[in-house]
Amino acid sequence: MGKKQVRQQMRQIKPKAAASNTAGATRKQRERFVQAGGMLQGYSPDQVVRFGYISIAIAVVCVLIIAACLLFLPPSYGWPDAVAASIAWIFPIALLASFVGPGFRLALKDRKAEPRIVQGQLVGASSVSTSMGLGMLMVQTRGGTEQFLVPPARLKQVPGNQVNVILTITPHLHHVKSVGVMGQRMVGRVEPPVPTVMKRLQLIPVITPLALAAGAVIGDDAVALAPIQPSALHAALAVLVGAALAGGVYAVSFFLQRRWMEQVQALVPRT
Structure with a gap:
């Protein structure tokens, strides 16, 4: 009886250990992906640095818009609405920092490092x-x-x-x-036609951040500038609408990316 109980306990523990190992491997893959520049991995350092400078310019514009909201909106809409309208413009800055920031820092290092x-x-x-x-x-x-x-x-x-x-x-x-x-180049490499689903997948990393930022800004500012009372409820509603639109965009992007990845994997020949 004692041996049977030990075997049953071991069988129950094994799946948990496997799940833990899978989660750890996924986390390590994400860390390696970020450490290698994230979405900018593989691009030339000069090109990534240009992306970084463009992102900095966009961030400066967002900061100016935030300052304008806090300066000109309070007399007409009140401080809660002005703060709510300006919060949305922090989101594009955060997206640029998370998507472009890691690669930009690595690009500056690669410019000086030996290959x-x-x-x-x-x-x-x-x-x-x-x-x-x-x-x-x-x-x-x-x-x-x-x-x-x-x-x-x-x-x-x-x-x-x-x-x-x-x-x-x-x-x-x-x-x-x-x-x-x-060595000798004996066989020429034949390039098959590029599937349409692969072209769509290439657009996901570019379109998703733009759509997220646009959804948050449009949803937040459109509600913040609408004549809704009281002011505190108005501001909270503006932030919630902006967050809801951004969340909806992310959900749609995640669904499409998962679906298209399954289609790409289906194109891989089985061995």
């Missing part, structure tokens, strides 16, 4: 990936199979047969600066 060399056997290559304007290269190294986001122009010399390749990449953003092929 590193990665050598291994070519596993596969594609001129398209889920990142807009970047292809993908899979290389078998000593540490295992690694994937790199590569500008499509640098994939033209990559053949279809298995050869050794040498990549020069930046240490932080993992931008592939050059691709060298070692």
